[in-house]
Amino acid sequence: MKVVNKLFVFFLFALSAPLLFSQQKNSEKLIRQQEQLEKDIQQTKALLEKTSNNKLATLNNLKLLESQVKSREVLLLNYDQQIRSAELKMEQKSSQITELEAKIVKLKEQYKQLLIYVYKNKVYDNKLMFIFSAHSYYEAFKRNEYLRKIAEIQQKQRELIYQHQDKLAQEIKELTEEKVKKQQLLGQKKQEKIEIEKDKFKVQELAQQLTKEESTLAAKVKSDERKRVELQRKISEAIKKEIAEEERRRREEEAKKAAATKTTPTASGDKTTTTTTGSGSTATKTSPVFTSSKDLELNKGFESNKGRLPMPVASGAVTGSFGRQAHPFLKDVFTNNNGIDISTSKNAQVRAVFEGEVTSIFSMPGVGKIVIIKHGNYRTVYCNLQETFVSTGSKVSTKQAIGSLLPVESENVSILHFEIHQIVGTEVVKQNPGLWIAR
Numbered sequence: 001m002k003v004v005n006k007l008f009v010f011f012l013f014a015l016s017a018p019l020l021f022s023q024q025k026n027s028e029k030l031i032r033q034q035e036q037l038e039k040d041i042q043q044t045k046a047l048l049e050k051t052s053n054n055k056l057a058t059l060n061n062l063k064l065l066e067s068q069v070k071s072r073e074v075l076l077l078n079y080d081q082q083i084r085s086a087e088l089k090m091e092q093k094s095s096q097i098t099e100l101e102a103k104i105v106k107l108k109e110q111y112k113q114l115l116i117y118v119y120k121n122k123v124y125d126n127k128l129m130f131i132f133s134a135h136s137y138y139e140a141f142k143r144n145e146y147l148r149k150i151a152e153i154q155q156k157q158r159e160l161i162y163q164h165q166d167k168l169a170q171e172i173k174e175l176t177e178e179k180v181k182k183q184q185l186l187g188q189k190k191q192e193k194i195e196i197e198k199d200k201f202k203v204q205e206l207a208q209q210l211t212k213e214e215s216t217l218a219a220k221v222k223s224d225e226r227k228r229v230e231l232q233r234k235i236s237e238a239i240k241k242e243i244a245e246e247e248r249r250r251r252e253e254e255a256k257k258a259a260a261t262k263t264t265p266t267a268s269g270d271k272t273t274t275t276t277t278g279s280g281s282t283a284t285k286t287s288p289v290f291t292s293s294k295d296l297e298l299n300k301g302f303e304s305n306k307g308r309l310p311m312p313v314a315s316g317a318v319t320g321s322f323g324r325q326a327h328p329f330l331k332d333v334f335t336n337n338n339g340i341d342i343s344t345s346k347n348a349q350v351r352a353v354f355e356g357e358v359t360s361i362f363s364m365p366g367v368g369k370i371v372i373i374k375h376g377n378y379r380t381v382y383c384n385l386q387e388t389f390v391s392t393g394s395k396v397s398t399k400q401a402i403g404s405l406l407p408v409e410s411e412n413v414s415i416l417h418f419e420i421h422q423i424v425g426t427e428v429v430k431q432n433p434g435l436w437i438a439r
Helices: 002-051 059-120 127-132 137-211 214-261 293-304
Strands: 317-320 323-326 334-337 340-345 349-351 356-364 368-375 378-388 401-405 413-424 427-431
Touching: 002 059, 059 137, 059 317, 059 340, 214 334, 214 356, 214 368, 214 378, 214 413, 214 427, 293 368, 293 378, 317 413, 356 378, 368 401, 401 413
Parallel strands: none
Antiparallel strands: 317 340, 323 334, 340 413, 349 401, 356 368, 368 378, 378 401, 378 413, 413 427
């Protein structure tokens, strides 16, 4: 029976351990997410404070406020998940406390019965007399063993009671901590709801002010769209020029190798054999072409870090998402964003999101300087720079500063436009940076 009980306890622990471990990991993940969201909200608040002196309502202010509302709503969901997690832990702890209390009662009753048995049978009245009154040495030995076993059982029973009492105290302590945590989260959730309503009111107020300037904003949207199309054309041209240059270098290398191995003397010395390079003379149009093992390594490294790349600025808020987006309040007006826009502090430094080589730097009216960095068959593009700290051909490391941003006119902030492109054969494919950057 004892063996069966031990096996039951073992299997119970084996079944519950993965669940407890999973809950612990989920709890830690939620806390990390909460910390990141709170950090994002603080950064956005700091940017809004910098623009608060500007009496004119701006579209960027509206986007910052909307970004903050989104972060607060996600934080609210995070609080809900943490509260539910705390409630589940409290239920488990309450159940474990009830079980431990029942076990302690049972153990004490067993210990009580053992003491009664020892008392009734006068086991310890005269241990020596009990042993020496045996009829043989073997019987005396067995009587001594009997006394020792009873003493062991008593000791183990006491230890089990103490262990369960300690465990009970620990469970009660943890239950109390979870209750306190839940109350704190409920308080934070209540405060966050208030802040969301405040921000939503500010968004409506700002939108109403901007509506008065609808014609000006519509003209600006058209102007920005023209700039965006021109920027995309120039970026595409720069990348395709890089591809053509790499292809030219590759062909030259292959031609040199082919010339070196074209004619090889035979053993008799009077015949020649012709050999060709294994890669062929033309590049495939569907597969990536790497001019060096370093390119291949960078390509793999960049791909393996999808969703984990650092922000291209030390702090900031994403105020422009990738793809086709409806205008915040201009009816039937849409914008097409080939990357993401990140609002940050005025003249903030821009940093490379991954190691690579600077392949292009050029300027464009209204967009400032543009830097393109090569990571194998991927390119990261950084726009709206005021000055650059690198030049074409420079090798850069992850998070290395590559330049500083232009300030936004009449505002105390800067906006980085950031893009990611993948080269597939001779085609340049736009990527959503939001899926690559760690948040």
